Amino acid sequence: xxxxxxxxxxxxxxxxxxxxxxxxxxxxxxxxxxxxxxxxxxxxxxxxxxxxxxxxxxxxxxxxxxxxxxxxxxxxxxxxxxxxxxxxxxxxxxxxxxxxxxxxxxx
Numbered sequence: 001x002x003x004x005x006x007x008x009x010x011x012x013x014x015x016x017x018x019x020x021x022x023x024x025x026x027x028x029x030x031x032x033x034x035x036x037x038x039x040x041x042x043x044x045x046x047x048x049x050x051x052x053x054x055x056x057x058x059x060x061x062x063x064x065x066x067x068x069x070x071x072x073x074x075x076x077x078x079x080x081x082x083x084x085x086x087x088x089x090x091x092x093x094x095x096x097x098x099x100x101x102x103x104x105x106x107x
Contacts, residue, residue: 006031013095021092031086032079035102042076043091044068050082075102 007025012018032051044053048064055068055076062068063082070076080086092098 009097011096017095019093019095021094021097023090023092023097025086025088025090027080027086027088029080029083029086033077035075035077037073037075037100037102038070038092038094039098039100040072040093042070043093044070044078045089045091047087047089049080049084049086049088051078051086051088052081053078 006027007023009021009023011021013021035054044051044062044067046062046064046066046068050061050063051068052059052061053068053070053076055070056074060068061081064087068078078088
């Protein structure tokens with residue numbers, strides 16, 4: 001796995017072509033990626049903390065133990081909206097993560 005400032009990436013292609021990739025994220029309050037989309041459904045498993053998600057035109061708050069789904073090609077983003085660390089797993093059903101950023105800045 002690659003360490004990337006509070007997130008760790010597993011890409012299945014690097015492990016015999018496994019058809020799954022994922023990020024393990026441990027972020028501080030306020031942190032999160034900008035608006036983006038994937039050509040596949042992304043599943044978020046919130047382990048601890050609170051995250052505010054925007055998926056398409058819907059906004060929702062998820063806490064530890066909840067799951068959020070972003071359908072394929074649907075613009076989405078999230079950020080740590082709590083006062084403590086956010087621990088979340090982002091599942092990508094693809095041997096590589098494929099991301100289309102919809103604005104110029106990724107936090």
